Amino acid sequence: MEEFTKNVIEVIKSIPKGKVCTYGGIASMAGRPTGARQVTRIIHSMSRKHDLPWFRIINAKGMISLPEMRGYNQQKALLEAEGVVFDDKDRIDLKRFLWMGS
DNA sequence: CCACTGACTACTT
């Protein structure tokens, strides 16, 4: 297990409720600014064994990239339940909800 | 061990 991977897990687990984070942001905090795609893999692989709050992860545009029947609905519902707001274009206001570490 | 596969991102057309 690489350090990077562990860090990513840590970061994901430390995202506060009601906040979201981008792939790039997580990768960056984990020490690999260019590893956005690896974050994706980690979420897929690790969330199966560990129970990571994958629903707090979104892309750089503040949107969920998943097909609707693949977790999109669940993710949106969970986020809204935590207070995150989606605009009329289903985008999240990153200025208010993006978490960049403590 | 090698190849494939990604919920990406930033830049260029």
Add this chain to the structure above:
DNA sequence: CAAGTAGCCAGTG
């Protein structure tokens, strides 16, 4: 502003 392209790199089988 939409669409294409090139970096990116480790988990899984």
